[in-house]
Amino acid sequence: DVKVTQSSRYLVKRTGEKVFLECVQDMDHENMFWYRQDPGLGLRLIYFSYDVKMKEKGDIPEGYSVSREKKERFSLILESASTNQTSMYLCASGTGGYNEQFFGPGTRLTVL
Amino acid sequence: RKEVEQDPGPFNVPEGATVAFNCTYSNSASQSFFWYRQDCRKEPKLLMSVYSSGNEDGRFTAQLNRASQYISLLIRDSKLSDSATYLCVGHDTGRRALTFGSGTRLQVQP
Numbered sequence: 001d002v003k004v005t006q007s008s009r010y011l012v013k014r015t016g017e018k019v020f021l022e023c024v025q026d027m028d029h030e031n032m033f034w035y036r037q038d039p040g041l042g043l044r045l046i047y048f049s050y051d052v053k054m055k056e057k058g059d060i061p062e063g064y065s066v067s068r069e070k071k072e073r074f075s076l077i078l079e080s081a082s083t084n085q086t087s088m089y090l091c092a093s094g095t096g097g098y099n100e101q102f103f104g105p106g107t108r109l110t111v112l
Numbered sequence: 113r114k115e116v117e118q119d120p121g122p123f124n125v126p127e128g129a130t131v132a133f134n135c136t137y138s139n140s141a142s143q144s145f146f147w148y149r150q151d152c153r154k155e156p157k158l159l160m161s162v163y164s165s166g167n168e169d170g171r172f173t174a175q176l177n178r179a180s181q182y183i184s185l186l187i188r189d190s191k192l193s194d195s196a197t198y199l200c201v202g203h204d205t206g207r208r209a210l211t212f213g214s215g216t217r218l219q220v221q222p
Contacts, residue, residue, distance in 0.1 A: 042214030050208055103155035
Protein backbone atom coordinates (compact mmCIF):
# COMPACT_ATOMS: atom_id res chain seq x y z
CA ASP A 1 0.00 0.00 0.00
CA VAL A 2 1.20 3.48 -0.86
CA LYS A 3 1.74 5.53 2.20
CA VAL A 4 1.99 9.30 2.36
CA THR A 5 2.55 10.71 5.82
CA GLN A 6 2.45 14.27 7.05
CA SER A 7 4.28 15.47 10.11
CA SER A 8 1.29 16.85 12.02
CA ARG A 9 -2.49 16.44 11.88
CA TYR A 10 -3.13 19.71 13.72
CA LEU A 11 -0.92 22.74 14.10
CA VAL A 12 -1.50 26.11 15.74
CA LYS A 13 0.93 28.95 15.00
CA ARG A 14 1.08 32.68 15.55
CA THR A 15 1.18 35.36 12.87
CA GLY A 16 4.72 35.95 11.68
CA GLU A 17 6.06 32.53 12.70
CA LYS A 18 7.97 30.36 10.25
CA VAL A 19 6.10 27.11 9.67
CA PHE A 20 7.38 23.84 8.24
CA LEU A 21 5.05 21.14 6.98
CA GLU A 22 6.72 17.86 6.16
CA CYS A 23 5.53 15.14 3.82
CA VAL A 24 7.08 11.71 3.25
CA GLN A 25 6.09 9.04 0.72
CA ASP A 26 7.33 5.48 0.58
CA MET A 27 6.58 4.51 -3.03
CA ASP A 28 9.52 6.07 -4.85
CA HIS A 29 7.21 8.47 -6.71
CA GLU A 30 8.86 11.15 -8.83
CA ASN A 31 6.11 13.71 -8.34
CA MET A 32 4.99 15.33 -5.12
CA PHE A 33 2.42 18.05 -4.56
CA TRP A 34 1.21 20.47 -1.93
CA TYR A 35 -2.43 21.61 -1.93
CA ARG A 36 -4.55 23.64 0.39
CA GLN A 37 -8.24 22.91 0.76
CA ASP A 38 -10.77 25.53 1.83
CA PRO A 39 -14.58 25.30 1.95
CA GLY A 40 -16.13 26.29 -1.36
CA LEU A 41 -12.74 26.59 -3.06
CA GLY A 42 -11.74 22.96 -3.26
CA LEU A 43 -8.15 21.83 -3.58
CA ARG A 44 -5.77 24.46 -4.88
CA LEU A 45 -2.25 23.59 -5.94
CA ILE A 46 0.48 25.52 -4.14
CA TYR A 47 3.68 23.91 -5.46
CA PHE A 48 4.77 20.65 -6.96
CA SER A 49 8.02 18.87 -7.61
CA TYR A 50 8.79 16.35 -10.35
CA ASP A 51 12.31 15.51 -9.22
CA VAL A 52 14.74 16.08 -6.39
CA LYS A 53 15.64 19.77 -6.12
CA MET A 54 13.10 20.62 -8.85
CA LYS A 55 9.99 22.62 -8.10
CA GLU A 56 7.25 24.39 -10.00
CA LYS A 57 4.74 26.95 -8.86
CA GLY A 58 1.16 25.91 -8.75
CA ASP A 59 -1.86 28.19 -8.78
CA ILE A 60 -1.34 29.93 -5.43
CA PRO A 61 2.39 29.96 -4.54
CA GLU A 62 2.46 33.39 -2.92
CA GLY A 63 3.56 33.27 0.70
CA TYR A 64 4.91 29.72 0.39
CA SER A 65 8.15 28.01 -0.56
CA VAL A 66 9.12 24.36 -0.84
CA SER A 67 12.12 22.12 -0.50
CA ARG A 68 12.84 18.71 -1.96
CA GLU A 69 16.29 17.49 -0.98
CA LYS A 70 15.40 13.80 -1.08
CA LYS A 71 13.03 11.95 -3.37
CA GLU A 72 10.76 10.77 -0.60
CA ARG A 73 10.42 14.08 1.25
CA PHE A 74 8.72 17.31 0.22
CA SER A 75 8.48 20.22 2.63
CA LEU A 76 6.20 23.23 2.52
CA ILE A 77 7.43 26.37 4.22
CA LEU A 78 5.45 29.39 5.31
CA GLU A 79 8.14 32.02 5.78
CA SER A 80 5.91 34.33 7.83
CA ALA A 81 2.55 32.81 8.62
CA SER A 82 -0.54 34.96 8.20
CA THR A 83 -4.13 34.39 9.28
CA ASN A 84 -5.26 33.89 5.66
CA GLN A 85 -3.03 30.80 5.54
CA THR A 86 -5.28 29.05 8.03
CA SER A 87 -6.37 26.00 6.05
CA MET A 88 -6.16 22.25 5.52
CA TYR A 89 -2.88 21.36 3.80
CA LEU A 90 -2.71 18.14 1.81
CA CYS A 91 0.39 16.53 0.39
CA ALA A 92 0.20 14.04 -2.48
CA SER A 93 2.56 11.92 -4.53
CA GLY A 94 2.27 10.15 -7.86
CA THR A 95 4.16 8.79 -10.82
CA GLY A 96 2.93 11.31 -13.38
CA GLY A 97 0.55 14.25 -13.76
CA TYR A 98 -2.13 12.13 -15.36
CA ASN A 99 -1.77 9.19 -13.05
CA GLU A 100 -3.33 8.57 -9.68
CA GLN A 101 -2.22 10.83 -6.86
CA PHE A 102 -2.04 9.45 -3.35
CA PHE A 103 -2.79 11.87 -0.57
CA GLY A 104 -1.58 12.17 2.98
CA PRO A 105 -4.06 12.61 5.85
CA GLY A 106 -3.67 16.41 5.83
CA THR A 107 -2.49 19.01 8.31
CA ARG A 108 -5.05 21.43 9.67
CA LEU A 109 -3.11 24.64 10.28
CA THR A 110 -4.54 27.48 12.32
CA VAL A 111 -2.70 30.80 12.33
CA LEU A 112 -3.72 33.09 15.18
CA ARG B 113 -14.07 31.15 -14.28
CA LYS B 114 -12.85 27.97 -12.59
CA GLU B 115 -11.25 25.41 -14.84
CA VAL B 116 -13.33 22.60 -13.37
CA GLU B 117 -16.80 23.42 -12.04
CA GLN B 118 -19.18 21.29 -10.02
CA ASP B 119 -22.51 21.79 -8.32
CA PRO B 120 -21.60 21.75 -4.60
CA GLY B 121 -24.88 20.08 -3.61
CA PRO B 122 -25.69 18.58 -1.22
CA PHE B 123 -27.54 15.89 -3.08
CA ASN B 124 -29.79 14.14 -0.57
CA VAL B 125 -31.04 10.81 -1.92
CA PRO B 126 -32.66 7.74 -0.37
CA GLU B 127 -30.89 4.41 -0.28
CA GLY B 128 -31.30 2.53 -3.54
CA ALA B 129 -31.71 5.67 -5.63
CA THR B 130 -29.74 6.48 -8.76
CA VAL B 131 -27.92 9.79 -8.67
CA ALA B 132 -25.87 11.61 -11.28
CA PHE B 133 -23.35 14.42 -10.97
CA ASN B 134 -22.03 16.58 -13.77
CA CYS B 135 -18.84 18.51 -13.97
CA THR B 136 -17.83 21.02 -16.65
CA TYR B 137 -14.33 21.95 -17.69
CA SER B 138 -13.15 25.04 -19.49
CA ASN B 139 -9.73 23.94 -20.74
CA SER B 140 -10.22 22.15 -24.04
CA ALA B 141 -6.60 20.94 -23.77
CA SER B 142 -7.60 18.71 -20.86
CA GLN B 143 -6.94 15.14 -21.87
CA SER B 144 -7.56 12.97 -18.84
CA PHE B 145 -10.26 13.10 -16.21
CA PHE B 146 -10.88 11.41 -12.90
CA TRP B 147 -13.37 11.18 -10.09
CA TYR B 148 -11.97 11.23 -6.57
CA ARG B 149 -13.95 10.54 -3.44
CA GLN B 150 -13.36 12.37 -0.16
CA ASP B 151 -14.98 11.25 3.06
CA CYS B 152 -15.58 13.76 5.82
CA ARG B 153 -12.28 14.78 7.46
CA LYS B 154 -10.33 12.37 5.27
CA GLU B 155 -8.03 12.69 2.30
CA PRO B 156 -9.24 12.33 -1.31
CA LYS B 157 -8.88 8.92 -2.92
CA LEU B 158 -9.18 7.93 -6.56
CA LEU B 159 -12.60 6.50 -7.37
CA MET B 160 -12.20 6.01 -11.09
CA SER B 161 -10.58 7.36 -14.21
CA VAL B 162 -12.68 8.65 -17.10
CA TYR B 163 -11.60 7.98 -20.65
CA SER B 164 -13.03 9.04 -23.98
CA SER B 165 -15.25 5.99 -24.20
CA GLY B 166 -16.32 6.28 -20.57
CA ASN B 167 -16.09 3.41 -18.14
CA GLU B 168 -18.03 1.44 -15.59
CA ASP B 169 -17.00 -0.03 -12.26
CA GLY B 170 -19.76 -1.90 -10.51
CA ARG B 171 -22.47 0.60 -9.54
CA PHE B 172 -20.44 3.54 -10.82
CA THR B 173 -20.38 4.80 -14.41
CA ALA B 174 -18.27 7.71 -15.59
CA GLN B 175 -18.71 9.35 -18.98
CA LEU B 176 -16.94 12.08 -20.89
CA ASN B 177 -18.55 14.38 -23.43
CA ARG B 178 -15.76 16.29 -25.16
CA ALA B 179 -18.07 18.23 -27.47
CA SER B 180 -19.89 19.78 -24.52
CA GLN B 181 -16.87 19.63 -22.20
CA TYR B 182 -18.49 17.82 -19.34
CA ILE B 183 -17.92 14.69 -17.32
CA SER B 184 -20.58 12.78 -15.46
CA LEU B 185 -20.67 10.25 -12.65
CA LEU B 186 -23.67 7.98 -12.22
CA ILE B 187 -24.17 5.98 -9.05
CA ARG B 188 -26.80 3.26 -9.12
CA ASP B 189 -28.42 1.61 -6.10
CA SER B 190 -26.96 4.16 -3.67
CA LYS B 191 -25.66 2.87 -0.35
CA LEU B 192 -25.28 4.75 2.91
CA SER B 193 -21.54 4.26 2.51
CA ASP B 194 -21.59 6.27 -0.72
CA SER B 195 -22.12 9.44 1.35
CA ALA B 196 -19.06 11.57 0.61
CA THR B 197 -17.83 14.47 -1.48
CA TYR B 198 -17.03 13.60 -5.09
CA LEU B 199 -14.27 15.60 -6.73
CA CYS B 200 -14.05 16.02 -10.49
CA VAL B 201 -10.44 16.24 -11.68
CA GLY B 202 -8.85 17.13 -14.99
CA HIS B 203 -5.38 17.00 -16.44
CA ASP B 204 -4.03 18.69 -19.53
CA THR B 205 -0.92 17.55 -21.32
CA GLY B 206 0.80 20.91 -20.92
CA ARG B 207 0.82 20.73 -17.15
CA ARG B 208 2.22 18.11 -14.83
CA ALA B 209 -0.40 18.62 -12.15
CA LEU B 210 -4.11 17.88 -11.83
CA THR B 211 -6.87 20.46 -11.52
CA PHE B 212 -9.55 19.68 -8.93
CA GLY B 213 -13.13 20.83 -8.82
CA SER B 214 -14.51 21.94 -5.45
CA GLY B 215 -16.59 18.82 -5.09
CA THR B 216 -20.20 17.69 -4.95
CA ARG B 217 -21.49 16.43 -1.63
CA LEU B 218 -23.72 13.36 -1.61
CA GLN B 219 -25.77 12.33 1.40
CA VAL B 220 -27.53 8.98 1.12
CA GLN B 221 -30.33 8.63 3.64
CA PRO B 222 -31.90 5.49 5.10
